[in-house]
Amino acid sequence: MAVIDLANPTRFLTLVDRVLPWLAGATALVFAYGLYRVAGAPDDYQQGATVKIMFLHVPGAWLGMMGWGVMTVAALGTLVWRHPLADVAGKAAAPIGAAFTFICLVTGSLWGRPMWGTYWVWDARLTSVLVLFLLYLGMLALYWTAEDPNRSSRAAAILALVGAVNIPIIKFSVDWWNTLHQPASVVRMGGTAIDTSILVPLLIMALAFTLLFFTLHFAAMRNEILRRRVRSMRMMQAQHA
């Protein structure tokens, strides 16, 4: 089967039905192993056991940004090729990306209270992630209030492209401005600043979160294709009533 064939919704549904159980199984296995490695990870010399929050916070942040990345690529598919599956992919990614961004914000706050002495500061990193979350909410409002998916798809694609500007702002905010949030420590020039005993469980948890994202995304795309079929069948029914 050629890759382009997957752009056909019916073929995509067949593929999802085949792949989803394996993807869900792999997600559960990697999560189980990741949590086992997290339990065995040593305390940080400065943060103590609170470093365990980072195993949720960092993957949450990465996947929150990746969700918007998926929506940006989908937006190009909608605007350039006008492919209906691209809009389905964008719409399905929005609630999942919002959930991961919410996890990032809440776990960050719960880490900040014992480490910084506050749940929240209006520094550039925290504020730009909050903006990402608000953009997600705006996107969800746009999708969920539009009766006709064809009407919302173009506006949602434009919002996705405009919101994509925020992703490099989040990434480089700690370099461009003076922030309470620490600078990049995993992906940075000169290599990682994290010890292997903490880095390995972190990367395993990031892989588990990534697998979870794609499992949920494929399942949500399947739901959206079915929802559009229901809508089209109801319209056919109304025309012949």
Add this chain to the structure above:
Amino acid sequence: MMSLGPHANFIIASYALTALVVIALIGWIVADYAAQRRVLGDLERRGVTRRSQRGKDNRALGDTP
């Protein structure tokens, strides 16, 4: 037994909240799938088909599309 130190409440709250969000997301997607399948099944039982499906059925019966 793993020791979570003086800030155990914050660590436990983080994991509990993350689990809650993930379970809610999975539950919502599974429930949505069941709802769409149910409605689709109802429509198909009543003989409602999509335009593309109707074309396929006609071709299968030997009609010109």
